[in-house]
Amino acid sequence: MTLGPYASFIVTSYVSVATVVVALIVWVIVDYRRQKARLRGLEAAGAIRRSGRSAAEVQ
Template sequence: MSLGPYASFVVTSYVLATAVVLVLIAWIAIDYRRQKARLRELEASGITRRSGRGATEI
């Protein structure tokens, strides 16, 4: 398969785009875990979410 004279540019672009997407996925996964841990800490300390209450509790 011949990619022509711009093969290195095309391959480099795809590699960089893939790397950026993988970094973003990892960042989102790590942040999700942090947010879940923080939410557990807050709920354990007695702070509740407004969305968790019923209409009669407001």
């Protein structure tokens, strides 16, 4: 496969986009875990949820 004179730009663009997408996926996973831990902490402190569900049921 020949990309011509713009090969470095094309490859750099694809690598950049892949890096951003992976970073966003990791960020969402980390934030999800952090929010679950925070919710468990609030429930352990006695806070109640309006939905009536516990953090274990939300999974």
